[in-house]
Amino acid sequence: MTQIELRGVQKWFGAVQVIKDLNLTIADNEFIVLLGQSGCGKTTTLRAVAGLETIDEGDILIDGKPVQHLKASDRDIAMVFQSFSLYPHMSVYENIAFPLRATRISKAQVDAAVREIARVLRITDLLAKKPSALSGGDMQRVAIGRALVRRPKAMLMDEPIGALDAKLREEMRAEIKRLHVKQGSTTIYVTHDQIEAMSLADRIVIMHEGVLQQVGTPEEVYRQPANLFVAQFVGSPVMNVADTTVSEQAGQVSVAVGGAEKGFAFPGELLARLNGHAGGGLKLGIRPEGVLVAREATDGFLPVEAQIIEPLGSFDIVDLKVGGEVLRARTKSGFVARAGEKVFARVDPAQAHFFDTASGKSLGVAL
């Protein structure tokens, strides 16, 4: 039963402010993922919660008690490091037993706890080995075992699978999810990989340059990005963002991209929702699956030219030239036969996002 709360946390490294007024409440048993580019302050935030880094202002509360002045060892929090940080001179057994032995628990209890966690992680046959003899995935399992063995108040994970290869990463991702469901503990997980974040998180916290950008479930963050940064950081392939002008002609609202003469048809209520932003300084954001492509001229579809086709197996990404801009569309594989072909495209209004160019904030238009 652990709740973690950050209140107005500020942190400077010399003249550089790495965490700017961070407020966040993490509920018991919640799996929170801190997502952001390297250098955005997410790891510093995690280390501050762990007690490996001091903060300059604000409070960190665990179960309502301020802990920012406590040493790491007094916070009862476990952490899995990106580099695993296994003790190289100890066997797997000793590594997992270390946090228990450090606090003088009886031998029998230690042994029972280590064997239980090894069984859960399926590393029982590795217990006698030294870390140097393990594969990356097994090292990670041991590191997680060492963190879980003493049933900490909370688990912190700093890019725990960032150092593994792609296939293993996928495997371990599923494993971490399985463990969280099974063991259940408040978890903060740091990553720069948005797929990892989407697949693991109960809620995602997106940070950029020390500032919290958005907190929400994976669904919310994907469907309703709060600003341009979130919109372009979450989702793969990346969301199309283009300067746009909205105009009305004969009751027909059209959204033109990249200075093109003809715009995409949108429902009339758009104008009212834009609240006077229609004039200029507006950006359209549309995910590749929101760009619909047809081979023949269809009502509402504009003629465009396919410039590049990236076949990705289960689907293709097609670059469409619209005015001076390029929109990337997601199509069935082989839908557009070759580059240079003329096709027809439309923007799905239900999936369109509008952003204020100056502030980058979403206007919250959902049609």
Added chain:
Amino acid sequence: MATAVISTLDPKSRAAARGMSDIAIRNLFIVPTILFLIVFNIFPLLYSLGYSFTDFRASTNAPANFVGLQNYRELLNDPYIWNNFVVTAKYVIVSVVGQVIVGFGTAMLLNRDIPFKGLITTLLLLPMMLSMAVVGLFWKLLYDPSWGVINWALGLGKFQWLGDPDMALYAVAITDIWMWAPFVMLLSLAGLSAVPKHLYEAAAIDRAGPLYTFFRITLPLVAPILMIAIIFRTMEAFKTFDLAYVLSTQPSTEVISIRLYKMAFQEWQTGRSCALAYIVLIMVLAITNIYVKYLNKVKER
């Protein structure tokens, strides 16, 4: 293409113009060194082995007579020689343990972010760079009972550091510790800074206290390099001569190398002293071997 391994001489070089091959140049560098080694190290080593089985005296013209193992037998049955060994062992233990404690302790203190760390480290290394004989003369003055700085600073009155037969050996050991603890410090510092910081962080997260962290993380990880320092210092302490010779004439500080020196160059028992030298050599080799075995075990991970 076996010849490809040997780098060949650039055909345009000046050496090639003089008609030298790369093998000739190789020999030019290696042969003098080998000759030097043979003349000054290997030949005396073997020759003295021969002498150790004779009653040869370098001070007379009498021919050397082969006496078999008599020298060895007599030396190993001589209680005075055994006393020299006991003195040496005491000296080695006190001095090496002292150096490890002082050196490793200093290294622990230095292994953090402090201002002027480089300068402090360099200054601490100075004793090591002095000549043994000079250090001996210095410390003789420092230890002086009537006006030595040590008695004055510690308020010990006229305490006889070097005159007291029980204290003299420890006084020599203290000097040796002062001189060589920096060496242990230097190696320990290298070992300590090689321990990854994230292991300490992991230990802190795992709720290990400072003592537990030291004995379970720091010490085991520094152990291999610390062992190397201990091997070096043990070997050196075992054959200490100049420091003890300069500082004190007490029988209680007569370590084995001083006994050897007296036997060889004051009593001129050349054959017997050769035998003693071989006994010492075998002992040092044996001790070093034990250490190296242990070192390899520690390094096995």
